[in-house]
Amino acid sequence: MRIIADLDVARSTILRRGGQPEDSEGGQAAREANRRVWREPLTIAEVVDRILRDVASEGDTALRRIAARVDGFQAEEFAVPVDIVGAARAAVPRKTVHALELAAERIRWFHERHVPRGWEIRDETGVYGQVVTPIERVGLLVPGGRATYPSTVLMLAIPARVCGCREVVVCSPPGPEGRPSPVILAAAAIAGVDRVFALGGAQAVAALAYGTASVPRVDKILGPGNAYVAEAKRRVFGTVGIDQIAGPTETLIIADDSPDPSIVAADVLAQAEHDPMAAAIVIALGENAAAAIAAAIATAIESAPRRSILEASLAHNGGVIVAPSIDVAMDLANAYAPEHLALLVRDPWRYVPLVRHAGGVFVGEPSIEAIGDYVAGPSHVMPTGGTARFSSPITCHDFVKITSLFAIAETGVARLGPAAADLARAEGLENHARAIEARDREKEHVGV
Amino acid sequence: MRIIADLDVARSTILRRGGQPEDSEGGQAAREANRRVWREPLTIAEVVDRILRDVASEGDTALRRIAARVDGFQAEEFAVPVDIVGAARAAVPRKTVHALELAAERIRWFHERHVPRGWEIRDETGVYGQVVTPIERVGLLVPGGRATYPSTVLMLAIPARVCGCREVVVCSPPGPEGRPSPVILAAAAIAGVDRVFALGGAQAVAALAYGTASVPRVDKILGPGNAYVAEAKRRVFGTVGIDQIAGPTETLIIADDSPDPSIVAADVLAQAEHDPMAAAIVIALGENAAAAIAAAIATAIESAPRRSILEASLAHNGGVIVAPSIDVAMDLANAYAPEHLALLVRDPWRYVPLVRHAGGVFVGEPSIEAIGDYVAGPSHVMPTGGTARFSSPITCHDFVKITSLFAIAETGVARLGPAAADLARAEGLENHARAIEARDREKEHVGV
Numbered sequence: 001m002r003i004i005a006d007l008d009v010a011r012s013t014i015l016r017r018g019g020q021p022e023d024s025e026g027g028q029a030a031r032e033a034n035r036r037v038w039r040e041p042l043t044i045a046e047v048v049d050r051i052l053r054d055v056a057s058e059g060d061t062a063l064r065r066i067a068a069r070v071d072g073f074q075a076e077e078f079a080v081p082v083d084i085v086g087a088a089r090a091a092v093p094r095k096t097v098h099a100l101e102l103a104a105e106r107i108r109w110f111h112e113r114h115v116p117r118g119w120e121i122r123d124e125t126g127v128y129g130q131v132v133t134p135i136e137r138v139g140l141l142v143p144g145g146r147a148t149y150p151s152t153v154l155m156l157a158i159p160a161r162v163c164g165c166r167e168v169v170v171c172s173p174p175g176p177e178g179r180p181s182p183v184i185l186a187a188a189a190i191a192g193v194d195r196v197f198a199l200g201g202a203q204a205v206a207a208l209a210y211g212t213a214s215v216p217r218v219d220k221i222l223g224p225g226n227a228y229v230a231e232a233k234r235r236v237f238g239t240v241g242i243d244q245i246a247g248p249t250e251t252l253i254i255a256d257d258s259p260d261p262s263i264v265a266a267d268v269l270a271q272a273e274h275d276p277m278a279a280a281i282v283i284a285l286g287e288n289a290a291a292a293i294a295a296a297i298a299t300a301i302e303s304a305p306r307r308s309i310l311e312a313s314l315a316h317n318g319g320v321i322v323a324p325s326i327d328v329a330m331d332l333a334n335a336y337a338p339e340h341l342a343l344l345v346r347d348p349w350r351y352v353p354l355v356r357h358a359g360g361v362f363v364g365e366p367s368i369e370a371i372g373d374y375v376a377g378p379s380h381v382m383p384t385g386g387t388a389r390f391s392s393p394i395t396c397h398d399f400v401k402i403t404s405l406f407a408i409a410e411t412g413v414a415r416l417g418p419a420a421a422d423l424a425r426a427e428g429l430e431n432h433a434r435a436i437e438a439r440d441r442e443k444e445h446v447g448v
Numbered sequence: 449m450r451i452i453a454d455l456d457v458a459r460s461t462i463l464r465r466g467g468q469p470e471d472s473e474g475g476q477a478a479r480e481a482n483r484r485v486w487r488e489p490l491t492i493a494e495v496v497d498r499i500l501r502d503v504a505s506e507g508d509t510a511l512r513r514i515a516a517r518v519d520g521f522q523a524e525e526f527a528v529p530v531d532i533v534g535a536a537r538a539a540v541p542r543k544t545v546h547a548l549e550l551a552a553e554r555i556r557w558f559h560e561r562h563v564p565r566g567w568e569i570r571d572e573t574g575v576y577g578q579v580v581t582p583i584e585r586v587g588l589l590v591p592g593g594r595a596t597y598p599s600t601v602l603m604l605a606i607p608a609r610v611c612g613c614r615e616v617v618v619c620s621p622p623g624p625e626g627r628p629s630p631v632i633l634a635a636a637a638i639a640g641v642d643r644v645f646a647l648g649g650a651q652a653v654a655a656l657a658y659g660t661a662s663v664p665r666v667d668k669i670l671g672p673g674n675a676y677v678a679e680a681k682r683r684v685f686g687t688v689g690i691d692q693i694a695g696p697t698e699t700l701i702i703a704d705d706s707p708d709p710s711i712v713a714a715d716v717l718a719q720a721e722h723d724p725m726a727a728a729i730v731i732a733l734g735e736n737a738a739a740a741i742a743a744a745i746a747t748a749i750e751s752a753p754r755r756s757i758l759e760a761s762l763a764h765n766g767g768v769i770v771a772p773s774i775d776v777a778m779d780l781a782n783a784y785a786p787e788h789l790a791l792l793v794r795d796p797w798r799y800v801p802l803v804r805h806a807g808g809v810f811v812g813e814p815s816i817e818a819i820g821d822y823v824a825g826p827s828h829v830m831p832t833g834g835t836a837r838f839s840s841p842i843t844c845h846d847f848v849k850i851t852s853l854f855a856i857a858e859t860g861v862a863r864l865g866p867a868a869a870d871l872a873r874a875e876g877l878e879n880h881a882r883a884i885e886a887r888d889r890e891k892e893h894v895g896v
Contacts, residue, residue: 096874099867106864110576113569121561126815128558128825133804135838147876183874220838230686237685238678238693241838245686263886270883305878341851355851356581363855367574368887370880371856374868377576378852390583390668390689392850402840403789403803404826407811408819416554419547420822426544426631428595430753432818435718438711439816 001294001301002319005287007332010321014281015336017385030227037069048202048231055206060213066203071174078207078214080179080196088185097186100150103375104190107158110377115163115396120405125412129405134164135241137216138399139208140193141223144173144180144200150187155379156223156394157191163399168193169218171208173200201225202232209236222398224381243398247385248277248317251369252338252358254329254351256285259344259365261296267342268297268318269304270370276312281338282320283329285345290322330354337388340369357388413439449742449749450767453735455780458769462729463784465833478675485517496650496679503654508661514651519622526655526662528627528644536633545634548598551823552638555606558825563611563844568853573860577853582612583689585664586847587656588641589671592621592628592648598635603827604671604842605639611847616641617666619656621648649673650680657684670846672829691846695833696725696765699817700786700806702777702799704733707792707813709744715790716745716766717752718818724760729786730768731777733793738770778802785836788817805836861887 004010031041038047054062060078068074089097120129140156143149153170160168170193172180179185179198188196197215199207205225211217220241221233230245251271255264264282271280284290297320301310323329330351333341337357345351348364355361359382362369373380379394408416417436424432452458479489486495502510508526516522537545568577588604591597601618608616618641620628627633627646636644645663647655653673659665668689669681681690699719703712712730719728732738745768749758771777778799781789785805793799796812803809807830810817821828827842856864865884872880 093874095870099870099874102864102867103871110569114567114578119562121558123557126824127811130562130826130843131800131803131809136804149875151871151875234682234685237682237690238833238835241835242685263883266879266883266886269879270877273877273879304882310879349855352579352853355579356584357849358851360852360854361579363575363853366858366861366887367854367856368861368865368868368884369854370872370877370883371861371864371868372854373880374871375864376574376854376856376860378578378854382852383849385686387686387689388849388851390849393852395578395850395852397845397850401805401831401836401838402843402845403806403836404808404830404841404843405800405811406808406815406817406820406824406826407797408815408824410814412824413814413816413819416550416819416823417816419550420816420819422543422547423551423599423822424818426541426547427597427599429718429721429818431714431717431721431758432821434752435711435714435818436816438714439814 001297001314003290003294003322004319005322007321007323007328010319010332011335014279014317014319015321015332044227044231048228048235051202052206052232052235055203055212056210063199063203063207063212063215067199070201070203073178075174075178075198078197078199080185080198084179085185085189085193085196088182089189091182092186096183099375100154100187100190103151104154104158106375106377107154107379108162111159111162111396116400125415126409127405127407131403131405132400133403134166134400135219136165137167137169137218138165139218139221140168140170141204141221141225141229142170142172142180142184143225144175144184148175148181148184150183151374151380152223153184153187153193154191155381157188157193159379159394159396160399161192163396165399167216169195169197169208169216171197171199171204174198202228205229205232205236209240222394243381243394244383244387244391248279249274250279250338250384251281251340251342252333252336253282253342253344254285254326254333255282255289255293255344256326256346257289257292258346261292262300263365264293264344265296265300267369269300269310271340272310272313272318273306274313276309277317278313279317280313281318283323283332284320285323285326285329287322290320294320326351333358337386339382339384339388342367342369359383359388359393449745449762451738451742451770452767453770455769455771455776458767458780459783462727462765462767462769463780492675492679496676496683499650500654500680500683503651503660504658511647511651511655511660511663515647518649518651521626523622523626523646526645526647528633528646532627533633533637533641533644536630537637539630540634544631547823548602548635548638551599552602552606554823554825555602555827556610559607559610559844564848573863574856575853576855579851579853580848581851582614582848583667584613585615585617585666586613587666587669588616588618589652589669589673589677590618590620590628590632591672591674592623592632596623596629596632598631599822599828600671601632601635601641602639603829605636605641607827607842607844608847609640611844613847615664617643617645617656617664619645619647619652622646650676653677653680653684657688670842691829691842692831692835692839696727697722698727698786698832699729699788699790700781700784701730701790701792702733702774702781703730703737703741703792704774704794705737705740706794709740710748711813712741712792713744713748715817716762717748717758719788720758720761720766721754722761724757725765726761727765728761729766731771731780732768733771733774733777735770738768742768774799781806785834787830787832787836790815790817807831807836807841
């Protein structure tokens with residue numbers, strides 16, 4: 001495990017993320033992969049363009065053709081029958097069902113506490129405020145493929161239900177049996193999802209954004225996905241609501257010499273095992289801590305499962321950085337704006353107020369990210385790639401929208417009207433000014 | 449003024465909006481305009497592509513070249529000197545300055561009331577919550593060109609300042625004198641904007657998203673713009689935060705026979721005068737009300753300023769629809785999801801709870817949209833094009849982001865750890881399970 005003692009080197013290597021998948025070497029690899037699937041060396045953007053265009057114009061016909069190409073088989077129908085979703089629990093180990101139920105309860109508990117509420121304020125000019133309403137129909141993307149993530153079903157669908165969304169639809173790619181795995185369906189049943197579709201990738205985004213005969217058009221699409229999903233979400237942004245553009249997962253751990261190095265190493269491996277693009281970075285306070293943690297990682301990796309993923313991830317995006325003080329470490333963390341920030345230091349609460357950009361902060365050694373991923377309560381869908389500078393984890397705010405309330409009173413017309421008319425004229429909008437003054441004239445008529 | 453008595457016709461004409469600018473007839477017109485500017489018949493998407501690419505790679509050099517092409521002159525510097533911004537108030541009529549100050553005070557008042565605050569909740573497993581932090585640097589787009597909108601400066605910059613953003617930057621296209629007009633600069637001074645740049649269009653979006661030697665890279669870009677700005681915002685979404693994609697402005701008025709028809713007509717004209725793409729639609733309750741309102745619009749337009757814009761707007765996107773009842777009218781309004789919804793009916797508060805999708809609702813005859821545009825308090829930047837189904841007006845939420853707080857206690861590891869480990873294993877993430885169990889082993893060692 002590499003140790004980086006020079007902060008400038010750290011900033012210009014692992015803390016400086018790579019480019020976007022579409023403009024990095026990923027581009028060439030994607031072209032090669034697409035040559036096999038599409039018989040042309042298409043870029044990610046070109047594939048997504050084609051999928052969006054075809055699904056918009058041909059609907060299910062295009063979806064079936066694309067599924068045959070990408071998934072390698074011809075789907076008969078994308079909708080998973082409701083009785084199959086309902087029966088899925090029985091096909092999953094009881095222990096897993098109970099764990100899903102505990103997770104669901106915790107996620108519900110946390111999200112019920114922050115459902116945005118409308119409010120009003122009154123003064124002598126009228127009543128103003130915000131009316132909060134649920135987004136009616138949401139489409140949730142649940143990755144499949146190499147792994148299945150029932151936890152993501154809960155993290156997206158439960159907040160939607162808590163916020164009162166009328167219809168909650170999940171798209172998840174089909175496994176070998178032609179539909180998402182039973183554990184995904186069980187999670188959907190536990191979360192109260194209305195409909196599940198065996199669809200993934202950019203084609204799921206296209207179907208949800210435009211609607212087809214079998215897949216309903218939704219108002220907002222949420223959830224993670226690969227580079228194709230990210231590009232498709234970017235393209236349909238504005239046509240439909242989009243939560244955020246997800247990239248590879250990241251964890252930045254700040255550790256002093258208080259935690260057992262093997263604990264830090266375990267957290268690093270838990271992060272790195274996600275996929276070869278995942279980033280697991282430690283900022284150690286002092287050279288001794290750094291050396292001990294690096295050694296513990298090297299030891300742990302020897303007997304760890306998923307070793308080739310761990311090695312790829314750590315070689316490309318991982319490392320132990322030596323920082324001279326926690327202030328420097330916090331500055332580096334804020335500049336990086338990680339998805340997950342773990343504070344494995346003495347007196348960790350002292351540093352929470354210094355966190356300026358992070359998806360989630362894990363305070364102290366018992367606050368294990370791997371527990372937060374499943375059952376703590378807050379969502380595990382968090383901003384990646386430095387987007388924590390401007391975006392948030394999935395919260396209830398993602399499932400509602402606001403209507404501004406203007407109830408200007410007669411007294412408000414008198415008090416505010418002249419200034420509004422002045423500004424309208426300063427902007428060259430004479431008819432605005434006249435609309436205001438028409439009320440004043442009317443009042444004169446009726447003698448108010 | 450056309451009256452549409454058949455609701456199916458209404459739904460398939462004015463209530464069904466046109467396509468996106470880039471795929472409508474606007475496409476051909478854009479190619480023609482771009483042939484003059486760029487010497488090639490480029491689409492909007494192609495122009496935006498080129499601008500983004502050039503500004504990303506060449507910075508200010510590209511900005512100067514693009515400005516020379518688009519604005520027709522070679523800008524020496526884009527940054528407006530601070531002393532010129534500060535002195536602009538003196539170049540604006542006192543009445544306008546006072547109106548801007550009143551508007552600023554009202555906007556501040558409304559937004560100070562809804563700055564999101566962090567919160568925590570504790571149970572036997574630990575402490576969870578949300579930490580709210582301001583977005584550090586925001587770039588605000590203020591349209592120029594045919595009109596100047598100082599009100600938009602206030603509507604964007606004051607919430608940013610209220611929320612604690614560290615740096616607030618405005619980009620607005622230069623007028624004939626090479627910089628934004630004095631009233632824009634005066635509004636910037638009143639709102640406490642840090643820096644103003646004489647830049648508009650997709651090049652402003654590019655500069656703010658990537659940064660150049662003279663324009664700082666920001667964390668989020670907010671504000672309205674034309675089809676080029678909309679396309680540029682869509683492209684950089686995810687690289688930088690984006691508020692929403694703005695389209696032409698819209699007002700839907702529901703009117704019974706209680707308001708004076710000339711009042712309704714005045715509101716219609718105030719909306720239609722924005723630009724030829726603006727939509728001003730009335731849903732009248734009953735044929736008599738419809739006829740009276742249509743006649744009043746026809747009369748008012750005779751003596752109205754900006755008549756050619758009014759006529760173009762009303763011919764393409766305006767009309768009076770006859771609805772048999774207010775319930776039907778509300779259904780039509782919710783399906784349309786207008787930017788502005790005005791309730792010019794008896795007992796208007798009764799219908800506020802029926803509003804499901806709208807940017808803003810104006811309750812009753814004195815609640816004049818033209819006052820709300822300037823001095824009521826809530827932002828006038830609201831979702832257009834039906835995006836009120838999933839998005840909100842600009843509020844304080846646009847200027848902050850959330851970090852989820854996880855402070856799991858030792859008791860939480862014991863209570864939640866086994867379920868989290870089960871779910872990790874169900875997802876094939878063995879190292880996650882081990883990271884949890886490593887803590888339990890550690891506890892045994894120290895005898896906890």
